[in-house]
Amino acid sequence: MSLLSRAYPLTRAALFALDAEHAHELTLAALKKTHACHLTRALVQAGPTPSGASCTLMGLALPNAVGLAAGLDKNGACIDALGALGFGFIEVGTVTPRPQPGNPRPRLFRLPAARSLINRMGFNNQGLDVFLGNVQASHWRRGGGVLGLNIGKNADTPIERAIDDYLLCLDGVHPHADYITLNISSPNTSQLRSLQGHDALDALLSAIRARRKALADRHGRNPPLVVKIAPDLQDAEIDAVAELIPAHGIDGIIATNTTVSRTAVQGQPHANEAGGLSGPPVHELSLNVIRRLRTRLGAETAIIGVGGIEQAAQAIEKIQAGANAIQIYTGLIYRGPSLVTECVQALAGLSTTAA
Template sequence: MMNLYPLIRPWLFSMDAETAHHFTLNSLKRTHDWGLSSLIRPSVINKTSNLCGIAIPNRVGLAAGLDKDGKYIDALADLGFGFIEIGTVTPLAQPGNPLPRMFRLPHAQALINRMGFNNDGVLACVDRVKQSRFYKNGGVIGLNIGKNAQTPIEEAVNDYLIGLRTVYPVASYITVNISSPNTKNLRALQSGDDLDHLLASLAKEKQILRQQYQKSCPLLLKIAPDLDDEQIDHISKLLIRYEIDGVIATNTTISREKVAGLKYSEETGGLSGQPVFEASNRVIRVLNQHLRQQIPIIGVGGILNGADAKAKINAGAHCVQVYTGLIYKGPQLIADCTLALSQA
């Protein structure tokens, strides 16, 4: 039944992109609730691995952004992911940017989004995680945290600390998202003293929370594909200095070089999918050179088949995440990637 997706996709693509997004997720949830997930579940090959010391059944995860509020955890888990990341969540609920804010570029197998961290707030998300069967059964769930749009950039650390404290008790790992292009000035946190201050504050708070909850929850940083080698070197040194547990490379790009001239290419927002593949791989390779396998890398960006997933591993990633590829390929992508990585 999963191979029907190529037949269903044209109908989904006839809808507005965000409408189709919600329709698909709600359909998955109904399928799960009715006990029919086996009809769409791909034949995933599990080969136990680990993510920052956490056992995972396979190395293919869901990237943040698809399920921003943790409303579809169990339905998505049924598709065979080794781990799931939800969010980005912010301290307070916020609507995000005005519609329309998501655009498909089919000729490039890409998306542009400027969602703007639309979410119900971190407390609502944590409650949903606690209620999910996947969480109760020990599934690996990452919580991706960000800052509210109205929070001045000079006070951003406070928002990240609130997010860290709130998700720490339930998260398998926590991702600090400072690389979305859709929140004003957010990417400035990737450089200079701002990043030093942010990571120092989070690392200090993590030690307090570790004692409070008697558990060690890995902390990861998600970075952009548009960084130069000097910036990546600076980030790598700070990751090691503050003993950050992992890094996700990469988020969406602001470059339009690969999609110039296509419909919607001039829309503002982050570009994901095939056009970001090589840029993401470059960041992974440079990170790998600097980190020397001291810190694991999760590779994400432009994975559309098993060979793409394997290329991320060859570049230096330990695990991968997918998002836009699911929009274009459907659940079969998960099976293709787990098969490729079981042989890597």
């Protein structure tokens, strides 16, 4: 276990005394600086991956099945440092074609009693050009790391022209991604979640499928493509997604994004803030989505389970529900890098037991 993992409980107390978004920015900056210096890099470097942890996801060889969810590093500016924490794969973004500031601050809130967060960031990012520059400057992929690039639409792009934004981003990230994620489920961009409806999703995926073929012909590679969906979909909506994903040759689904439900946190400070709720209240919601998807998709389509993982037992539950791999985010904020190690070891043990 790294020194950072051991020290994080003390560090967290200081960080939680600050505004949540300011603490987030300071943490990424400090992590990047520490990793960039050869003298201090060992402070953040995770230990060796345990035996039996490796797996394959959508044809990609992973050292372990524990990934970092998109949203923590929206601009891809901290890829190498985050990779040092022991993740089997990293996902960065969401990026939009043009830079945008996102929603007004404050827009990130802690709910410590529920070990949760509410965010209404609104795809704040520096745009595709800066994002791609950061991705190309990182060493993670060159060292064998698996990198997912998460794409979305600008807030001021009318929903009727959302496909144009996704195609622009797809063109940009295609040569530089190990896999690509279409984020159509953030609650913080107006009408974005409407893209999960049958007809809208069918139109989007049809356009993406055609562009993927053209890009594969041009670049000689065809990275897997996944769609990230919400935990708040009704059964019929989940079934529609399960119908369209394989029909359009999509390789996987990330289940799930944040929830707009507040049932689990009623009465807590900040519970009524607008935005997406993440953390333990999402765990059961995502499990329900994963189970239904797996039943309808069979074994061929990959599912990445995310939402509310704060200990190894929940990572195992995601896999047992039908996920092939997991991602964490909010649990990392509350638990620190030790959560990565804990989940990697647990899933390695699960794999060994299953074998």
